[in-house]
Amino acid sequence: MLTEALLYLLTPCPRWARRAGYLRESIAIGARCNRRKKDWAGHLTNSKNAVLHAAGLCGRKRRAVVLGSGHGFDLPLEALAATFGRVDLVDTVHPLGLRLRARQHRGVSLIEADVTGRDGPRPAYPADTDLIVSLNLVSQLGVAPGIDAADREIMRSRHMAETLSLGCVACVIGDIERRELRHGESEPEMVSINWLSPAGRPEPLEIREWRWPVAPFGEIASTLDVSTTVRAAIWA
Numbered sequence: 158m159l160t161e162a163l164l165y166l167l168t169p170c171p172r173w174a175r176r177a178g179y180l181r182e183s184i185a186i187g188a189r190c191n192r193r194k195k196d197w198a199g200h201l202t203n204s205k206n207a208v209l210h211a212a213g214l215c216g217r218k219r220r221a222v223v224l225g226s227g228h229g230f231d232l233p234l235e236a237l238a239a240t241f242g243r244v245d246l247v248d249t250v251h252p253l254g255l256r257l258r259a260r261q262h263r264g265v266s267l268i269e270a271d272v273t274g275r276d277g278p279r280p281a282y283p284a285d286t287d288l289i290v291s292l293n294l295v296s297q298l299g300v301a302p303g304i305d306a307a308d309r310e311i312m313r314s315r316h317m318a319e320t321l322s323l324g325c326v327a328c329v330i331g332d333i334e335r336r337e338l339r340h341g342e343s344e345p346e347m348v349s350i351n352w353l354s355p356a357g358r359p360e361p362l363e364i365r366e367w368r369w370p371v372a373p374f375g376e377i378a379s380t381l382d383v384s385t386t387v388r389a390a391i392w393a
């Protein structure tokens with residue numbers, strides 16, 4: 158608790174992101190990942206491998222843009238920084254650990270932006286981008302009080318359209334289904350999460366899926382187990 162309070166004070170963060178709750182959420186994700194290292198290991202490795210695979214499909218490697226870079230637990234930053242001329246990490250908050258990691262590499266920039274433009278400035282998508290990654294972000298969009306399911310769907314759909322409109326290699330990783338199992342119940346409650354491919358775009362070249370045990374019993378509550386199915390879709 159003390160560590161989290163200190164991180165809240167010490168992490169550089171624009172006022173709009175702090176006000177919208179992104180910093181609090183980012184610190185909570187960092188703490189959960191540390192507690193659930195073993196449970197999350199497969200998910201983090203699968204995410205990194207999907208990004209590396211997409212990077213390998215790029216004919217030119219001038220710039221990689223990563224949306225939702227967060228703590229970068231799921232990001233092969235070192236490999237991207239070694240092979241791309243520039244790497245832009247875009248998030249509402251850049252945690253201290255990621256800042257230190259980014260500093261080790263020339264060509265890595267940290268950009269504070271809101272991909273939806275709802276709470277803060279939108280990111281720019283430079284014309285020399287050869288790889289765009291949406292990193293476990295799309296299914297998080299609009300998960301905030303006061304935003305209903307229809308608006309969330311619109312936010313996801315716009316995010317997909319923007320991400321794919323660049324026409325470069327794209328790798329979108331996000332949850333497609335959330336499962337909540339309560340102690341004593343035999344069937345979990347399932348929620349599907351649509352992130353639609355905009356009309357007129359080709360089908361992804363490749364799709365990978367895996368299970369992510371986000372919060373096993375005891376993490377959020379002793380009686381609740383939350384897991385998701387994650388999809389990585391790659392367009393080239």
Ligand SMILES: C[S@@+](CC[C@H](N)C(=O)[O-])C[C@H]1O[C@@H](n2cnc3c(N)ncnc32)[C@H](O)[C@@H]1O
Binds near residue numbers: 228230232
């Ligand atoms: C589930 S985390 C992804 C995991 C992250 N790559 C990591 O290792 O921490 C979702 C990330 O998306 C960011 N995010 C959520 N909404 C956003 C938005 N509208 N614009 C930009 N980033 C956003 C959060 O701050 C968080 O870092």
